[in-house]
């Protein structure tokens with residue numbers, strides 16, 4: 002079964018669920034989400050255009066859903082990357098910058114759909130005016146870098162009244178119940194980060210995944226602590242802030258980036274990947290407020306099934322409840 006929305010019809014995927022494009026996450030995660038019928042977003046950040054093209058061609062195998070590419074505006078160095086993404090993926094979307102009609106025109110010229118992850122009603126309207134096909138609305142509950150200025154639900158109510166585009170809800174969504182709530186509230190799809198970090202395919206460090214599993218929603222805090230490399234607010238697990246503060250040395254590990262081993266400075270933007278060595282517990286452990294519901298590391302395909310089957314069952318039960326309520 003599938004839940005059909007304006008987003009699934011626009012994008013051509015089976016389910017209204019997309020994983021977040023996440024910094025250095027493995028493209029394997031996006032492939033698994035797309036294979037399971039969702040929109041699998043992969044990151045295009047800091048990947049040289051020829052490498053991005055090779056990656057995207059290799060990713061288009063045996064998938065039911067669609068692949069998209071995410072760019073973070075402060076790290077978008079070469080517009081050729083956007084051109085490559087647009088001609089090799091169904092969706093290209095952007096985060097952390099003013100919606101830019103020129104970039105959106107580049108995406109459309111390449112044949113892809115354009116999205117923008119926004120954090121306010123004003124920014125959602127700007128994304129619509131700039132020509133986006135859909136907006137991703139990020140609430141302050143979100144893990145990773147936070148553009149959101151308000152809680153998801155109240156902000157979405159205002160965005161739905163202001164913008165005539167499919168709205169994808171992001172921030173703290175980690176369960177079938179939360180997916181159903183977002184869709185029932187008017188979202189056309191959901192974008193999920195933290196729940197998909199806790200998968201074997203994500204490429205994140207097992208100690209970080211275990212920390213997510215051990216945490217409650219209150220442990221995911223809004224901060225500017227890990228600002229070396231990118232000065233922007235973010236939400237992380239509070240324990241990693243304490244661990245970073247307890248260290249004296251300034252280089253706390255090594256990370257493999259683009260095939261090179263580079264230092265991880267204390268309080269820097271780098272989240273711990275599977276190949277990262279050093280003080281994993283003192284690195285930026287990004288997490289949204291949905292962590293309380295994440296109790297295991299499971300394959301992305303299983304999470305997709307739980308979220309989509311579960312949301313559908315909840316919405317069907319709600320239909321009966323609403324029918325009774327409306328008389």
Ligand SMILES: Cc1cc2nc3c(=O)[nH]c(=O)nc-3n(C[C@H](O)[C@H](O)[C@H](O)COP(=O)(O)O)c2cc1C
Nearest residue numbers: 021023024096143144145172173193194195287289
């Ligand atoms: C580890 C991690 C890395 C992220 N990296 C990016 C990114 O590179 N680009 C982006 O648009 N959003 C990124 N995000 C934010 C997501 O797009 C999304 O807003 C967020 O994950 C939603 O909240 P949730 O984590 O509670 O599901 C990241 C989130 C996490 C948890």
